[in-house]
Amino acid sequence: MLFGDLVKALAAIEATTQRTVMVKLLVSLFKKARPEEIDKIIYFILGDLRPPWEGVELGVAEKLCLRAVSKATGVSIAELESLYKKSGDVGEVARRVLSLSRRPGLLAFGQQRPLEVSEVYDTLLKVAQASGEGAQDLKVSLLSSLFARASPEEGKYIARFVVGKLRLGVADMTLIDALSEAFGVDKEALERAYHIYPDLGRLARHVAEGRRLEEVKITPGVPVLPMLAQRLSSASEILSKLGGVAICEYKYDGERAQIHIREGSVKIFSRRLEDITHAYPDVAKAVREAVSVREAILEGEIVAVDPDTGDMLPFQELMHRKRKHEVAAAAEMYPAVLHLFDVLYIDGEDLTGEPLIYRRVRLSEIVKETDKVFIAKWRLFDGADEVDNFFHEAVSLGMEGLVCKSPTSVYEMGARGWNWIKYKRDYRSEMIDTVDLVVVGAFYGRGKRAGLYGAFLAAAYDPSTDMFYTVCKVGSGFTDADLKKMYEMLQPYKTPHRHPRVVSKMEADVWFVPQVVIEVIGAEITLSPLHTCCLGAVKPGVGLAIRFPRFTGRYRLDKSPEQATTAAEMLELYKRQKKVAQLE
Numbered sequence: 001m002l003f004g005d006l007v008k009a010l011a012a013i014e015a016t017t018q019r020t021v022m023v024k025l026l027v028s029l030f031k032k033a034r035p036e037e038i039d040k041i042i043y044f045i046l047g048d049l050r051p052p053w054e055g056v057e058l059g060v061a062e063k064l065c066l067r068a069v070s071k072a073t074g075v076s077i078a079e080l081e082s083l084y085k086k087s088g089d090v091g092e093v094a095r096r097v098l099s100l101s102r103r104p105g106l107l108a109f110g111q112q113r114p115l116e117v118s119e120v121y122d123t124l125l126k127v128a129q130a131s132g133e134g135a136q137d138l139k140v141s142l143l144s145s146l147f148a149r150a151s152p153e154e155g156k157y158i159a160r161f162v163v164g165k166l167r168l169g170v171a172d173m174t175l176i177d178a179l180s181e182a183f184g185v186d187k188e189a190l191e192r193a194y195h196i197y198p199d200l201g202r203l204a205r206h207v208a209e210g211r212r213l214e215e216v217k218i219t220p221g222v223p224v225l226p227m228l229a230q231r232l233s234s235a236s237e238i239l240s241k242l243g244g245v246a247i248c249e250y251k252y253d254g255e256r257a258q259i260h261i262r263e264g265s266v267k268i269f270s271r272r273l274e275d276i277t278h279a280y281p282d283v284a285k286a287v288r289e290a291v292s293v294r295e296a297i298l299e300g301e302i303v304a305v306d307p308d309t310g311d312m313l314p315f316q317e318l319m320h321r322k323r324k325h326e327v328a329a330a331a332e333m334y335p336a337v338l339h340l341f342d343v344l345y346i347d348g349e350d351l352t353g354e355p356l357i358y359r360r361v362r363l364s365e366i367v368k369e370t371d372k373v374f375i376a377k378w379r380l381f382d383g384a385d386e387v388d389n390f391f392h393e394a395v396s397l398g399m400e401g402l403v404c405k406s407p408t409s410v411y412e413m414g415a416r417g418w419n420w421i422k423y424k425r426d427y428r429s430e431m432i433d434t435v436d437l438v439v440v441g442a443f444y445g446r447g448k449r450a451g452l453y454g455a456f457l458a459a460a461y462d463p464s465t466d467m468f469y470t471v472c473k474v475g476s477g478f479t480d481a482d483l484k485k486m487y488e489m490l491q492p493y494k495t496p497h498r499h500p501r502v503v504s505k506m507e508a509d510v511w512f513v514p515q516v517v518i519e520v521i522g523a524e525i526t527l528s529p530l531h532t533c534c535l536g537a538v539k540p541g542v543g544l545a546i547r548f549p550r551f552t553g554r555y556r557l558d559k560s561p562e563q564a565t566t567a568a569e570m571l572e573l574y575k576r577q578k579k580v581a582q583l584e
Contacts, residue, residue: 001033003115006041007154013045013168019467019500022170026178033117035208039201040121042175047166049125051199052274053223053267058128060139060162062090068143069159073097088491091160099152115149120158127162165492169499169513171562173466175200183207195225195413198273218350220262220295223269225414229403231422231433231569233576235387238404241418246404247356248387249378250394251422252339253315254303255558259287259338261296268302272560279321282331283338286372293366295347300340300376307335312398316554340367341376341403344411352411359411380407391423400424416463416566431522431546431573435460435565436556438468439490439516440499441508443475445483452483453490457508458520458549460533462567468514469533469567470504471544472522477551489516489555503532514561519554522546525574534571544570 009029016022026045033041043049050056066080075097083093123142130138143162147155160166176194180187185207193203193216206216218224232238239246257276258269266284268277277284283302291298304317313334320330343363344352351359360378367375381387391402401424409419424433437458445454455475459468478486493513498504501514527538528545535543556564 001037001041001117003117003120003154004151005029005032006044006117007151007157010045010157010166010168011153013170014495017497017500019174022500023174023178023181026170026175027182030178030182030204030208033208035205037118037121038208039205040117042201042204044117044121044161045166045168045170045175046172046200047161047164047168049121049128051201052272053269055275056125056128058124058139058162058164059130059135060127060143062163064136064139065090065143065159065163066093068140069094069097069147069155071140071144072147088494089160090163090165091156094147094159095152095156098147098150098155113149115146115154120146124158124162167493167495167513169493169495169501169515171466171501172198172200173463173562174501175204177466179204179207185213189213191414195415197222198225218297218345218352220260220297220345221267223258223260223273224297224344224352225273226256226258226271226299227412227414227420228416228563229420229422230416230418231424231572233423235384235391235423238421238423239382239384239387241421242404242406243408245380245382245407246387246421247360247378247380247407248390248402248404248423249341249376250339250397251400251403251424252301252303252376253312253398253400254301254336254339255315255318257283257300257302257338259296259298259300259340261287261291261293261298263294264288270558271563272558279327280331280336281327283336283372286338286370290368290370290373291366292368293347295345296343296366297345298340298363299342299344300338302336302338304334304336307333319557322557337371338373339376340373341378342411352413355408355410356405357407387423431524431577433573434519434521434552434554435471435546435570435573436517436559436563437471437474437520438514438561438564439486439518440468440470440502440504440512440514441506442486442490442510442512443473444509448480449483452487453510454483456486456518457504457506458518459502459504459514459564460567460570461514461562461564463562466501468499468502468561469535469543470502470506470531471533471570472520472531472546472549473506474518474520474546474549474551476549477553479553482551482553485555486516503535505530505532517556517559517561517564519552519556520546520549521552522550523548524577525570533567534574537571538574544574 012025070077127139127142193213196218197216256271260267266287270276304313317334320334404421406419439456440459441457442453443455445452458472459470493515495511498511524547526547527542529542531543531545533544
């Protein structure tokens with residue numbers, strides 16, 4: 001496929017405000033693609049060269065990209081930087097100068113060699129693989145070779161891609177819908193395969209080649225989509241949902257981790273499927289010493305501990321581990337331990353279809369606890385009083401609460417069902433528990449906040465529609481430093497119109513691709529005609545909103561937008577408030 005054809009599709013996708021139109025455009029694009037290039041098309045649309053756990057990064061910032069444009073066009077870097085300051089979009093800078101310049105590359109090649117998708121992708125992969133002495137010059141040379149031959153529109157999308165600002169916001173589920181329609185495969189079967197092997201490029205090529213989805217198997221080294229939990233505030237309700245008996249385990253305030261052991265090596269993946277092994281070398285070493293099998297996939301919670309007292313520290317302390325060049329110092333200052341709570345695979349045996357109680361037994365068989373690796377504390381209960389006592393014990397020891405699970409439940413990858421239920425705090429008197437919301441828009445600040453965003457439009461996610469529904473406009477709780485950080489974090493995701501996956505009655509000053517997740521608390525959840533979350537679920541024409549919302553100071557970098565609080569959870573929280581309960 002010519003790269004220009006892909007660019008035309010990308011431009012149309014960027015221009016639409018309707019998800020249905022976005023899917024149709026993708027279907028048309030996929031039908032034109034050859035099987036050997038469809039994976040590359042998928043990766044480009046997602047803004048990545050490879051799936052997240054492979055950690056392939058281009059390592060190209062705006063200045064390096066502008067150097068490549070300068071080399072290809074002869075326009076000075078100073079002039080390019082001036083244009084960039086005015087537009088804030090490196091893609092627009094590339095498009096503008098490419099439309100005006102007479103490039104040597106075009107004169108040499110004429111119009112006989114238009115860029116192809118595979119050619120662009122392979123060159124970008126070489127850019128990512130360039131390392132060592134002279135790597136930056138090689139990156140510039142490779143990129144300039146693309147810009148020299150690219151049309152203005154092609155250059156725009158190449159530039160945006162290399163600096164990580166493609167701004168399309170096409171979600172995995174949107175791509176699954178399009179692949180299902182384009183190749184006539186069962187959507188549910190494709191979703192199941194994606195849950196097991198969440199590499200849409202690979203799966204797209206798989207179905208394009210006519211291969212069976214049943215061939216896709218759980219594989220050590222490839223993270224599966226994590227199972228998620230609902231939430232309730234009453235032990236008796238939880239037991240009722242779980243059939244009268246529950247495995248209750250401590251809910252640690254840490255980073256959820258999926259640990260893959262393969263022939264002696266250990267990889268640790270986040271809930272966003274990113275390889276975070278570099279941040280926890282001490283944990284990886286401890287796992288090798290504690291686990292006695294050749295291959296395994298385990299799940300657990302990494303928790304920071306006080307090196308002097310051994311007491312558990314809040315989740316935020318783990319953020320010191322994210323600085324790649326200071327890991328050794330951070331590991332010494334903020335040591336971490338691992339609490340394992342599940343096992344999904346052991347030496348060729350897929351355990352995801354086995355009941356949880358069996359997986360628990362197998363976990364205890366392969367793990368020898370150390371001072372760094374533990375099996376999460378758990379008990380089996382059939383009485384509400386016992387659950388409550390265990391809950392209070394957990395909270396008194398610094399836990400967030402409990403996770404209560406059906407002993408007979410299988411591991412439902414990517415699902416948020418009632419087989420796992422979080423039991424945290426009493427939600428009924430007021431909104432005293434936090435929610436994780438996605439920033440979809442912003443409003444310009446005034447006074448002290450002039451020049452920045454003063455408030456943000458935040459939304460909950462609905463997996464049934466793959467859409468984001470607004471639930472509050474939050475402006476409280478942000479320090480001056482937070483506002484500056486939010487402005488910088490959101491800049492790459494600015495979009496000229498409301499994103500097609502966002503449903504909003506409010507008109508924001510600025511719209512964003514749904515990407516940044518923040519933690520919010522409020523006084524209560526109330527009915528509102530201004531917001532679209534659960535619109536019509538309680539009363540016709542009105543949705544749910546958070547009253548007096550406030551940012552807690554916690555950026556949920558560990559969560560993808562699709563892992564944010566769901567609309568169904570918002571409705572459940574609303575129903576459990578004291579006043580609502582009394583009315584019912």
